Amino acid sequence: MDQENGNNELAYHLAETQDELGRHLMASRDLNPGDIVLTERPLVFGPKAMLDPDAIMPCVGCYKPVLTETGERCTKCGWPVCSGNCPGLQDPRHHAAECEILSLRPECVLTNMSEYYRHDALMPLRCALLQKSDPEGFAKLLDLQSHMECRAPGSEAYEYVLKNLHKQNSSEADEFIVEYLINNFINKMDEKLKKSYDINSELLHRICGIIDTNALEIRLPQGTELSALYAITCKMEHSCVPNTKHTSFAFAPKDKNDLYEITIKAVVPILKNEHIATMYSHALWGTQARRQHLKDSKYFACKCSRCRDPTELGTYLSAMKCLGDDNKPCDGIHLPEDPLDDETDWVCNKCAIKVRNSQVNMVMSQMGEDVETVLMMDGSITLLEKLLWRFSTFLHPNHYYMYSLKHSLVQLYGREQGYMSLDILEKKIKMCKELIAITKALDPGNARLSIYNSVLQHELFSALVLKSKDRSIKKVDEIKSLLVEAKLAIEDALISLKDDLEEVSGKKLQSVIEDSKKDFENLCKQKKLSI
Structure with a gap:
C-alpha cells in the first residue's frame, strides 16, 4: 500500500540501476518535512532470538517472552508459546503456516533448547513458505538484493554471515541456519509437501542473503524484536544524512491487516527527482566505522556527502x-x-x-x-x-x-x-x-x-x-x-x-x-x- 496525493500521484518512483547504487527511489514531486513518501505492509516478519535464549524465548504466536524450560508448548510442533490459546498459533501470518513444517520433527526436548528451537531460523522459513501462501509476495521478496555474489560458497562472508544471522547466543557456532532447516525439517517433507513447496539449500542461502541485506528491525513493547521485509522500503538507498524517517504501527495498528505497517516520512525538503534515502548505520559513529559497518553488512562502500567530507559536515566528529x-x-x-x-x-x-x-x-x-x-x-x-x-x-x-x-x-x-x-x-x-x-x-x-x-x-x-x-x-x-x-x-x-x-x-x-x-x-x- 503506497501513499498517494490528491492527484493520485505517487510521491516516489523507482529508478533504474546506476553504477553501484542499484534500484532506488526518487521523488516524483517536491516533498516537504512531514509529507508521507509511502506506507507499506511487510511481506513477511519473524522473531529474533532473545539475548539469553536458554532462559527466555519469544512465543512463536505473539512474540511475548516466555520461560524457555517451563513455558507452554504448541501442541502440534512443540515450540515454546505463551499459551495454547494464543491467537497467533492459528494465524498464517504468524505461526500457522510454519507449524506444519516444524511438526515434521516430532521430538519435544527439555534440554539444550536454545539449539533445538532456533528462532533465528524462523524468518528464513517463513520467507520460503510465502511461495504457497503469497506467490506474489514471494516474487517481490526474491526481487530484493541478496548480494550472493559477495556470499558465494567458500567465501568468508558466506560462512560467517549465515551462521551469525540474527543469532544472539549459540554454543554451536558451526550449526548453520540452512543446515538446521534442511536436516531437521525440509528433508522430512513427504511428497505432498514437496509438491507444495520448492525449498532447497540454494533458495535458503539466497533468502538469508536477502534478510541480511534488507531486513528492518521492529522492537516490541514486551522487549522482543522482530525482523521484517518490505518490498518498496527495502529498495531505499542509504545516506549518512538521510532525508526520511520510518515509523510503524507495531503497537497500535489501525486494523489487524496493518500489523507492522511502516510509514516513510520526509524529514527535510526533498525536491522532485532527488534521491529518497534512509540510513543503515549509526549517525554518531565516525566515517571509518560507518563505512566499515556498511561494507560488512550491506556490501557497499558509502560515498555520501558526509563520508566525502573530512570534517563530517563541520562537526569534526572523527577529528x-x-x-x-x-x-x-x-x-x-x-x-x-x-x-x-x-x-x-x-x-x-x-x-x-x-x-x-x-x-x-x-x-x-x-x-x-x-x-x-x-x-x-x-x-x-x-x-x-x-x-x-x-x-x-x-x-x-x-x-x-x-x-x-x-x-x-x-x-x-x-x-x-x-x-x-x-x-x-x-x-x-x-x-x-x-x-x-x-x-x-x-x-x-x-x-x-x-x-x-x-x-x-x-x-x-x-x-x-x-x-x-x-x-x-x-x-x-x-x-x-x-x-x-x-x-x-x-x-x-x-x-x-x-x-x-x-x-x-x-x-x-x-x-x-x-x-x-x-x-x-x-x-x-x-x-x-x-x-
Whole structure:
C-alpha cells in the first residue's frame, strides 16, 4: 500500500540501476518535512532470538517472552508459546503456516533448547513458505538484493554471515541456519509437501542473503524484536544524512491487516527527482566505522556527502588533535586525507605531520574499550570526567568518544549531590548546547538522533530552570530570559519525539518531559511571569 496525493500521484518512483547504487527511489514531486513518501505492509516478519535464549524465548504466536524450560508448548510442533490459546498459533501470518513444517520433527526436548528451537531460523522459513501462501509476495521478496555474489560458497562472508544471522547466543557456532532447516525439517517433507513447496539449500542461502541485506528491525513493547521485509522500503538507498524517517504501527495498528505497517516520512525538503534515502548505520559513529559497518553488512562502500567530507559536515566528529613533534608543539587538527580511502593517512591542517591510519585505528580501538568499560559500569561523574580529561589531550572536543562521555555527563550534572552549583549548571548548559549543535548538524531532520536531541534539550531545559532559581540571579529580566530559553528547549524536546511515540523509549521520554513541562508552567504562574 503506497501513499498517494490528491492527484493520485505517487510521491516516489523507482529508478533504474546506476553504477553501484542499484534500484532506488526518487521523488516524483517536491516533498516537504512531514509529507508521507509511502506506507507499506511487510511481506513477511519473524522473531529474533532473545539475548539469553536458554532462559527466555519469544512465543512463536505473539512474540511475548516466555520461560524457555517451563513455558507452554504448541501442541502440534512443540515450540515454546505463551499459551495454547494464543491467537497467533492459528494465524498464517504468524505461526500457522510454519507449524506444519516444524511438526515434521516430532521430538519435544527439555534440554539444550536454545539449539533445538532456533528462532533465528524462523524468518528464513517463513520467507520460503510465502511461495504457497503469497506467490506474489514471494516474487517481490526474491526481487530484493541478496548480494550472493559477495556470499558465494567458500567465501568468508558466506560462512560467517549465515551462521551469525540474527543469532544472539549459540554454543554451536558451526550449526548453520540452512543446515538446521534442511536436516531437521525440509528433508522430512513427504511428497505432498514437496509438491507444495520448492525449498532447497540454494533458495535458503539466497533468502538469508536477502534478510541480511534488507531486513528492518521492529522492537516490541514486551522487549522482543522482530525482523521484517518490505518490498518498496527495502529498495531505499542509504545516506549518512538521510532525508526520511520510518515509523510503524507495531503497537497500535489501525486494523489487524496493518500489523507492522511502516510509514516513510520526509524529514527535510526533498525536491522532485532527488534521491529518497534512509540510513543503515549509526549517525554518531565516525566515517571509518560507518563505512566499515556498511561494507560488512550491506556490501557497499558509502560515498555520501558526509563520508566525502573530512570534517563530517563541520562537526569534526572523527577529528584528533595534532601534538606536533619533539621540536615544535602544534594545536592543529588531524583529519583523514581521503575519507573514502580505508588506508588513508591523517594529516594536520597546520603542520606537515602525518599519522598512519593503522596508528589511528589502534588508538581508537583502545579508547573505545575504555569508553565501553566506563559506560557499562554506569560510570560516576568522577570516572567520566577523568576519561574525558584524558581523551581531551588527543581528541577534538567534538569527537564521537567525547560526545558519548559528555552525553552521559549532562544527564548527571545538576542531579547528583555535589554537582548542583551554579558553575556546574553553567558547564552543563554549555555542554548541552555544544552537543545539540553537533546533533542537529548531523541529523537536521531528526531522522536518526531524535531521542538524543530530545534528551539534550530536556537536560538543557532542566539546567536553565535550575539556574533561574539560583539566589545569585535576582533581576526579573534575567530570570525571564532563562525561562524563555528553557521553554524553547522543552518544546524542541517534544517536537523531536513526535515520530517516536510508537517506541517504548520515545513514549517513556515523552511522559518525563510532559511532567517537566507541567512543573515549568506552574513555576511561571508562581512567579507571575508570562513566557
